[in-house]
Structures are given as C-alpha cells and as structure tokens.
Amino acid sequence: MITKEMCQIVSHKEIAADIFELTVKANFVGQIKAPGQFVHIRVSNGWDPLLRRPISISSFDKKKNQFTMIYRKEGKGTQLLSQLDTGEVVDILGPLGNGFPVGEVDKGQIALLVGGGIGVPPLYELSKQLTEKGVIVKHVFGFQSESDVFYEKEFSNYGETIVTTVDGSYGVKGLVTDVIKSLSFDCIFTCGPTPMLRAIKQEYSNKKVFLSIEERMGCGIGACFACVCKTGNDPSGNSYKKICSDGPVFRAEEVLI
Amino acid sequence: MNRLNVELPGLKLKNPIMPASGCFGFGREYSQLYDLNLLGAIMIKATTVETRFGNPTPRVAETHAGMLNAIGLQNPGLDKVISEELPWLSQYNVPIIANVAGSVEEEYVEVAREISKSPNVHALELNISCPNVKTGGIAFGTIPEVAKQLTRKVKEVSEVPVYVKLSPNVTNIVEMAKAVEAGGADGLSMINTLVGMKIDIKTGKPILANRTGGLSGPAIKPIAIRMIYEVSQVTNLPIIGMGGIQSAEDVIEFFYAGASAVAVGTANFVDPFVCPSIIEQLPELLEKLGFDHISECTGRSWKQNGQLAYHRS
C-alpha cells in the first residue's frame, strides 16, 4: 500500500562531499517489499519547488520502523532537504515501485552489484538481503573522485568491494565497466547513470542483468505518463513501461535504454 | 446541508471538484490512495483512436511554482479505454468526463461517437488545445472557425453533452469561446496548459526532449482566472475552471471568476490527496465566507450587486 506520511527525522548527516544520509521514522516501513523501491519526498511546504523528489530507499529496519536514504545535494529541492534537522518532519509518499528481485539468485551463486555515483544507495539493502540469503556478493562502485566516495566500509562488511574513480584519486582509475571484465559472477544488479547501464546491458546480454533506471517524474505512482520507457522486442513501438510503477528495476532485456 | 452539489449539462455532481485530464490517468493509481466515490467527477486521460506512445523523455520539467509537460497524448487507444478502463471505473458512482483528442477531424468524431456510448461517460471534454502534438490539437484550438466546425461535427455524433477545452495560447480567448458556443458546445473547460520552455544551464539545451511543453500549476492561475472572468461574462455556457488550483480558497476564486465547477491537475502530483482534502475543506470555507451554497459564488467578481444572491457578509 502507498501511504503519504509526515515522517520524523531520526538522523541526518553529510557522509561525503554533498552526500547526505537521512534516516526517518515511518509507519509504512512495514509495507516495503524489496530493496530498490523508492519514495517521493515533498521538499517544501509551499509550491516552489513544486514537484516531489524521487529518492531510493537505501536500507530499512522493520522493527524500528525506520528507513534510510542517501542523496546528493544537487539542485533547489535537495538543497532544501539538506537543511532539515533531526526532529523535524518531512512529507514522504511511499513505498513506490518495484525493487530488485532477491529471489532471482540462489544461495552459493555470485551476484555482482554495480553502482555509479548516487546509484549506489539502493544496492546497500540489496547486498544485505543477498548476504543473509547466502549469496556471495561482490561490489564495484564508480565515483568521480575521492571526495565523492561513501559507504565503502559498510559494503565491505558484506563482500569484496572495488571502488573506481574517474580521476584516479582513489581506488582503481577508470570506469566500473573496465573492472567488471576481470570478475566472474552469475548475475548483475546495477543502478547508476544511463550510459553505464547501457554499457552493462550490451556487454552482458548473455547474463541475468537487473537495472534500476531513472527518469524525471510527475506523479510517481503511474498516473501521468511522464516516466515511460519503450520495451524491448516490440515491433509496434507503442508498448511501454512506467519507470515509477512498473520499475524502477527491470530485467535488462525488458526495456530499451 | 449540502453546500456543494451542482448541476451542469449532463452532470449531476455531488460536489464540483474533479481531477483534470492527464493528471489522474484512468483513476486506477489514485484508487489505491482513497475512495474515488468522494470525487464530483473524473476527467480521464485524452483518448485517441489508436494507441499512442507519445513523445520521447524527458517529458516533464519543473519551473517556478509550476511544471512543463510534453507527454504527447500517450494513451491506450479507444478500444482499450472502452473495453477496459471505463468498465473498471463503472464500479464507482462517479460521472466520467471523457477527454477526446485527435490529429484530424475524423479522429475526434470517431472517438466522440464511440466513447459517448459508454454508460458512465456523462460528458465529453473536447481537447482542442493540446500543445504537445505536432498535428491537429493546437490548430483546432487557435482558429475560431476551425474550432466551431469541429465542435459542430462532434456535437452531431455525441450522445452526451460536449464541453470544449479552450487553449490559453490565443490572443483572444473570448472569440474562441463564442465560436465554440456558436458550434453548439454545451459547456467550456478552461484552461489547458500554456506553451513554454526550460533550458538546462549546464547543457545549454532545452530539458524536454520535445523542447517545448505545456506549463501548468500555481504559476498559471492568474491567467486562468482572468480568462474565465472574461469568457464567463460573454457566453451563457457553464465553465469548468482549472489552472493551478491547489486549495479550497483557489476553488472559491475560480467560482468568483465565473466557474461552475473546477478541475485539479498538477496539484495531485504534489499532494495526491488534494481533491478529497479540498472537498472536505470547502463547506467550512463557504460557511466562513457566508455562503449557503457554492453556486452562489459563480461570477461574483463581475456580477452587479443587484444580481448577487443574498449574502450575509
């Protein structure tokens, strides 16, 4: 069930350059079904900025009724959000969309989790759940430079974690796709910039690949047709998926990106 | 006391609040959030003869107190709307206003003829004002003679009253309103979105893949109010007003300008419960303002004192 709730902030801190970790209390945590689902946050009480901001759920705790998000301070909306303090409340609509299918990998298999920049957060809960299930997880994360890196230690608790930076200031210099080539695995779960997703989709068409994709949204619940993408294998060109309500996670072959 | 029930051609509404076309799909999504029976009516997404995918993405861009959209009339097509969406909606005791679109006159006529036969469609909203499609749409909405002709053709085949949705992208809105009235329209709905553009300062390129899009939200409210104020004084047609409505106060302002019912679009994205909350707040606001019934508010901004209904304040 989708709920709109005034959620109290439990903690809110900057964990890397302009990267914030925000934990809130919400009764709807019990409704979260899978890692990779997202919420729609109203960042102002007024009408400017107008639209809600889609942010992924990066982890949740059903016992405490809390969930955590990690976001980058980008434009007007996330800037306003970053100013909120512990104890204040935020208007959140969620949980939304469909997440990563943990059931698609078996115990003992190897899952590769590939994240680019602010696409890393939703993989955290996924990594936790896969590990609990006995799946072997490996992480490859790409960032611009050293000051952008976050959660490396947290992910390391669950499995091997390789960080790449574009400028080489930390970890391996280069792109995630360069590193993946040398790894063995049974399936890929990935979230990040579209060019990265596209490269992975093309390179590993023979493997199980799950992508979480982004698009600008209006309603966030499937009513406005703002966030559609075309589906794969459709000669008519008219069939589509709504990223907010059918996704944001898709099997790579399901969508054209 | 029911202060909110209103009657318009084809529409007996328990309250004058309805979601605007394109902002509510066919109701399924919002039905997960609240009981659609609370609504006065529902204006469903534009329907064309064939399935349409619409424009490439990005299709929306936020602007100051508003947003641009260039969805491009994506919809499942006439057959699916008639065989799946409308029957699903019939579980609710809510009149449906079907938004009719097309590229050519024949397409509008076909959609109107077929969709108006559905038992829960109580009126049509003739969309002659979509700014986001390459052909049709906008021409029908900006040339009075063309709009009049199309209205006439659609009226000939429709089994329910026809509300023509006016485009604000014209120099003379009154002329357009009079033209469709002469064409036989039963009512007006106004306003559709205003053509705009937003350019990304990082890339230097328009954000929308379609480059231009329709502006909606609080930013356009003063324009909607002004246009309804002008049009309501010179036609006899009832007006369903829309454009930036987000509160009960806004609804009253639209009625004062000359509306007899209102639709809420973009505000649903900001607060998905906006329609039921407005419906809940209106009676109290009417009480505070001294009205027994919301219809007393229609046209108050321009009616002579003598014409005004009795009013306590």
Ligand SMILES: Cc1cc2nc3c(=O)[nH]c(=O)nc-3n(C[C@H](O)[C@H](O)[C@H](O)COP(=O)(O)OP(=O)(O)OC[C@H]3O[C@@H](n4cnc5c(N)ncnc54)[C@H](O)[C@@H]3O)c2cc1C
């Ligand atoms: C399903 C989903 C999950 C996401 N999860 C995260 C996350 O966990 N952490 C994170 O930092 N970011 C995430 N994003 C991206 C995040 O939504 C944008 O960075 C954010 O909306 C930008 O808002 P702003 O006010 O900072 O920027 P502005 O430039 O002021 O935003 C203007 C408008 O554009 C939209 N917009 C801008 N960039 C994006 C984008 N990349 N994707 C979608 N809409 C955008 C905004 O929502 C707003 O409507 C996610 C996006 C989606 C679609």
Ligand SMILES: Cc1cc2nc3c(=O)[nH]c(=O)nc-3n(C[C@H](O)[C@H](O)[C@H](O)COP(=O)(O)O)c2cc1C
């Ligand atoms: C995403 C979106 C899609 C829309 N689609 C349609 C449509 O299919 N047909 C139509 O007549 N108007 C459409 N509109 C216009 C609205 O019905 C309404 O006239 C306009 O948005 C002004 O109202 P608002 O400011 O409350 O949104 C759309 C508006 C938006 C924002």
Ligand code: FES
């Ligand atoms: S954002 Fe409205 S359909 Fe996805």
